[in-house]
Amino acid sequence: AQKITQTQPGMFVQEKEAVTLDCTYDTSDQSYGLFWYKQPSSGEMIFLIYQGSYDEQNATEGRYSLNFQKARKSANLVISASQLGDSAMYFCAMRENSGSARQLTFGSGTQLTVLP
Amino acid sequence: SQTIHQWPATLVQPVGSPLSLECTVEGTSNPNLYWYRQAAGRGLQLLFYSVGIGQISSEVPQNLSASRPQDRQFILSSKKLLLSDSGFYLCAWSVRQGTFSVNYGYTFGSGTRLTVV
Numbered sequence: 001a002q003k004i005t006q007t008q009p010g011m012f013v014q015e016k017e018a019v020t021l022d023c024t025y026d027t028s029d030q031s032y033g034l035f036w037y038k039q040p041s042s043g044e045m046i047f048l049i050y051q052g053s054y055d056e057q058n059a060t061e062g063r064y065s066l067n068f069q070k071a072r073k074s075a076n077l078v079i080s081a082s083q084l085g086d087s088a089m090y091f092c093a094m095r096e097n098s099g100s101a102r103q104l105t106f107g108s109g110t111q112l113t114v115l116p
Numbered sequence: 117s118q119t120i121h122q123w124p125a126t127l128v129q130p131v132g133s134p135l136s137l138e139c140t141v142e143g144t145s146n147p148n149l150y151w152y153r154q155a156a157g158r159g160l161q162l163l164f165y166s167v168g169i170g171q172i173s174s175e176v177p178q179n180l181s182a183s184r185p186q187d188r189q190f191i192l193s194s195k196k197l198l199l200s201d202s203g204f205y206l207c208a209w210s211v212r213q214g215t216f217s218v219n220y221g222y223t224f225g226s227g228t229r230l231t232v233v
Contacts, residue, residue, distance in 0.1 A: 045224040
């Protein structure tokens with residue numbers, strides 16, 4: 001079964017509007033972390049935001065916020081006031097805290113295009 | 117500060133040729149190290165991870181191998197490349213235990229675009 005599911009292969013948003021990128025996850029761990037990364041066409045992976053499973057408040061980083069609904073196992077990324085530079089691939093990822101490797105498992109990504 | 121170096125940035129190799137991609141980390145000790153591969157337009161697939169020198173775990177059976185000869189060096193290799201090995205390869209590191217760094221413990225290299233022809 002997929003551990004991270006991103007159901008939106010592509011999204012369009014008008015400049016200055018808000019957009020929500022969906023992410024659902026599957027884990028039996030009680031302790032885990034959820035991440036969002038941005039990947040522009042250059043290929044680098046840019047960390048955006050992190051949410052721990054025990055964090056009661058939704059994480060926010062500037063224009064990025066994470067809508068964390070633990071019971072639904074969803075961790076949607078909200079980008080407010082979209083900018084042209086936000087056009088990129090966005091990946092949701094999860095780290096399960098059991099085990100020593102603590103590797104990230106990624107979703108398939110959402111290609112966001114911001115329209116002028 | 118911690119940095120991660122990955123090279124080369126771009127590589128075009130013929131089918132059947134060997135491969136060696138190198139990743140080194142500076143400014144930290146005992147990191148967890150990871151090799152990911154990204155096919156065009158797809159997500160990242162974990163290939164290998166290492167929690168210490170000489171300790172390599174493989175996530176998927178494949179034509180590739182990994183080695184960690186030094187604490188902060190991680191090498192991805194192949195004896196004979198296949199067309200299906202083409203992709204974008206990313207190295208990453210994280211802290212092994214305890215609290216995370218400012219980006220919560222995962223730093224990625226700049227990646228290597230491998231094209232097998």
